[in-house]
Amino acid sequence: MTRQRQILLDLIDKSGKHLDAESLFHLAREKDPKLNRVTVYRTLKLLKLEGLVDELDLLHYQGDQHYYETRMKREHAHVVCLCCGKIEEYFGEPLLDMRTQVQKTFGFELVVMRTEMGGYCPNCQMAREQELREAATAT
Ligand SMILES: [Zn+2]
Numbered sequence: 151m152t153r154q155r156q157i158l159l160d161l162i163d164k165s166g167k168h169l170d171a172e173s174l175f176h177l178a179r180e181k182d183p184k185l186n187r188v189t190v191y192r193t194l195k196l197l198k199l200e201g202l203v204d205e206l207d208l209l210h211y212q213g214d215q216h217y218y219e220t221r222m223k224r225e226h227a228h229v230v231c232l233c234c235g236k237i238e239e240y241f242g243e244p245l246l247d248m249r250t251q252v253q254k255t256f257g258f259e260l261v262v263m264r265t266e267m268g269g270y271c272p273n274c275q276m277a278r279e280q281e282l283r284e285a286a287t288a289t
């Protein structure tokens with residue numbers, strides 16, 4: 151039990167990316183070929199329950215997948231490109247202000263905050279404009 155937990159936590163922590171369960175399974179298999187899919191998925195669930203990792207859906211930009219990252223990171227919002235899946239992390243002050251205000255307004259003590267925003271990254275905006283231009287000249 152401890153070994154697979156450690157492997158997964160390391161992978162999630164060191165990747166610096168937001169990996170889905172299936173990619174984590176493949177990476178974990180490279181470290182320990184004996185690991186199977188069920189164990190990896192179960193371990194992820196446990197890590198989540200214990201509050202060691204966060205599970206994100208990133209607005210389901212690629213279907214039903216969930217993505218994982220460790221809780222050790224400072225609070226941040228995810229900005230997802232709905233076209234190419236590029237993910238930016240926003241660490242700005244307003245996030246902390248929002249926490250304070252929500253706590254004040256509703257009297258909650260917040261333990262989880264998850265902010266996800268979707269849109270089109272600069273590259274995809276350019277590609278879209280190009281497409282529209284081409285469509286316009288084609289007619
Ligand atoms: Zn994009």
Ligand SMILES: [Zn+2]
Pocket residue numbers: 168219226228239
């Ligand atoms: Zn993140």
